[in-house]
Amino acid sequence: MKIRVPATSANLGPGFDSCGIALSRYLTIEIGPETRTWQINHQLGSEIPSDEKNLLIKTALDLAPTLRPHKITMISDIPIARGLGSSSSVIVAGIELANRLGNLGMTPQQKVAYATKIEGHPDNVAPAICGDFxxxxxxxxxVNFVEHTFPDCDVIAFIPDHELLTSESRGVLPKELSYHDAVKASSIGNVMIAAILNGNLPLAGKMMERDILHESHRQHLVPHLKKIRTLCKTYGGYGSFLSGAGPTVLVLTPPENTEKLVTALKGLNHEALIDVLSIEREGVQIF
Incomplete structure (x- = not known):
């Protein structure tokens, strides 16, 4: 049995800790035979545990403590600490591992609720479970959530060659907002969501770039965001936003403008990875 979980991007600008999309990069877990102890085979680096200390197994055992150990192969093309939901994908895979091996019969609502309690907010885990937007x-x-179809577009990921830990990125956020700014932030987020539901990506992209909840406070940690935003406007993108806590920046664009934007982004930083993704319509899947 295999469990596949998509990458995700949280926030979408003004949808801070609330909105997220599933993307076409994946964590895949292959469940092998039973063993005496948990064995996780992976090529993700020595800092990632290969036993029951792995987040995958810790999550599964929290849900189903009597699970028998198995040999598991873990493969992921979701970069770590880049703002694409790498940890969320492992949590979701762990929940599904417990659900399947423990015959728990969990509903999507129960999975999202449990994953949110672990992660602290639902914007990454919900699309990883449900897919789409x-x-x-x-x-x-x-936890309350609504799924909806995200309008068709290309999603260009500008993935820097350095990490940015969520704890560091969250540490620069203000503890309070004025009432005036809270109302302004709410109105921007509301219009952004309404535009997505209406299929109006030009307006949605415009609102994504007007966020005041987190991007303005994180800009010094991601100096490439402003440059990418300029290129997005120049070459016909809908809009750009910081993916999660960063440092990855996503650019939404009509397919006919993708090649021009990719070329421009490659010229911005030759060491960054530029990847053209799509919205993943399915969430966690079993094969």
Whole structure:
């Protein structure tokens, strides 16, 4: 049995800790035979545990403590600490591992709720479970979410060759907002979501670039964001935004403008990875 979980991008600008999309990069878990102890075979680096200390197994055992150990192969093309949901994908895979091996019969609502409690917010885990575009809230220990189809477009990922830990990126955010700024931020996010639901990507992209909740406070950590935003406007993209906590920046564009934007982005930083992705319509899948 194989479990496949898509990468995700959280926030989409003003949808901070609430909005997310699933993307066409993946974590794949192949479940092998039972063993005496948990064995995780991977090529993700020595800092990633290969036993029961792995986040995958810790998550699964929290849900189903009596699971029998298995040999597991873990393959991921989701870069670590780049703002593309690498840790969320492991949490979601761990939940599905427990769900399948433990015959838990969990619903999508239960999976999203449990994953959110672990992650702290639903914007990455919800689209990893459900796929496509998800808007979610986590208040008073209650998770509510809505799935919807994201309009067709190309998603160009500008992935720098350095990490940016979520803890560092969150550390620069303000503890409070004025009432005026809170209303402004809410209106920008509301219009962005409404534009997505209406299939109006030019307006959605415009709103994504007007976020005041987090991007303005993180710009000094991601100096390439402003340059990418200029290139996006110049070469016909819909809009650009910081993916999660960064440092990856995503550019939404009509397919006919993708090649021009990719060329321009490659000229910005030859060491960054430029990858053309698509919206993944399915969330976690079993093969």
């Amino acid at each position: 998800v808007v979610a809230s986590y208040n008073n220990n209650e």
